[in-house]
Each structure stands twice: as structure tokens, then as C-alpha cells.
Amino acid sequence: DADVTQTPRNRITKTGKRIMLECSQTKGHDRMYWYRQDPGLGLRLIYYSFDVKDINKGEISDGYSVSRQAQAKFSLSLESAIPNQTALYFCATSDVGDGWKFFGPGTRLTVL
């Protein structure tokens, strides 16, 4: 799991604050993803990037933005956090042609 790291692992913030979640990978994968997990639900895709010049919206991108600073780094930002963004956030990577993803350990975000 150390191949994909996420910081912070836990964060508590207040409504209206700007938050950045960071993801780094040493797997050398071009493709990176941000997912959100809510209790009782599966993971849902927020944004994905197939290379440093490629950013795409996923299923639930409203209220989020991303930055692909390098092949190894993909950040997720909440410009103005709201309580219903309280969730577990996972970064994932995949190699070109691989359907399955390698997930990071997750960030637990609480918005009060």
C-alpha cells in the first residue's frame, strides 16, 4: 500500500473552508483517480487523469477540483467544504490497459 500515499489521513474542517487532499504514487502509472466512499454506498468517481495534461470529470465532480502536478501527484481540492462532503476519499492509480485500480489508504474527511 505504500506505493500510493495519501495525505492527510484524517482531517476535520469547518463549512466554507478550502481543503486539499494529496496523493502521491511510486508505481509509475500514468492514470490516477479520485474516488469518494460513503457508508452503505460503493465508491464513486470524482475525477480522473490519464496523464499530466489530461483531466476529466467523473460521476460526482461538482464541488471538487483537481490538479495533476506531475505523473506521480494528483491533488483533490474542495473549494468551499460543506457537510455532505464528509466521506472517505481514495486515490487510485492504474497502468494503461489495466482495468483494475491500485488504491491508496484513504483520507477520512469530516466537514462540520
Next chain:
Amino acid sequence: GESVGLHLPTLSVQEGDNSIINCAYSNSASDYFIWYKQESGKGPQFIIDIRSNMDKRQGQRVTVLLNKTVKHLSLQIAATQPGDSAVYFCAETGSRRGSQGNLIFGKGTKLSVKP
């Protein structure tokens, strides 16, 4: 619409028994399916995958069965161990335009192994 779901939210088995976790999907055009295991406090971990041109695939103590006729996927775990206790998710890559490798996840089944 396209969806992936699980028949049972929880499953409790005796250590040493075989476990079967089921999953239904609705998109007949889906061509790739994956099972993930998620332990408490960790991210999902890849277990096994299968493509739609196959009916069965075996790994170490795990077997995935795909029935395209009824759009059903199952994960069989042989000789279940306490370390198998986790939430198991099935996922599929939708084949609709623009999915670009997005995984559609089911809601998960929690497997509990009794000693």
C-alpha cells in the same frame, strides 16, 4: 440504468467453510469485472478479475464465476479464514461512451468469519 449491486449486505461463515458472495449487474455491455476486498481502515485491494469472454477464473483460494445470461457474478472463497473478514465489492467497467475505465462499484458485502 447501469448499476452493480449485491444480493446480501452481510455474510457470516464458520472458519474453514467456503464463502460465496454474489453480485448482480444490469449493463449487458459490461466486459470486465473485478472483485475487491476492503479491510477496516484500508483502501480496496484487488482480489481477482474476469473478462466477459470467460465464465470462470481461479486464483489462490478464490474463484470468480460470471453468468452473462442472468448478469450475475460471484466470488467463492475456499476454506475461509479469519483474515478474510472484510467488505467485498464487485465492480465493473461500463462500456458506455466516456466511461474511460471508470469502475462502477456495488455497495459491498461484509463477510464475517466465526472461529
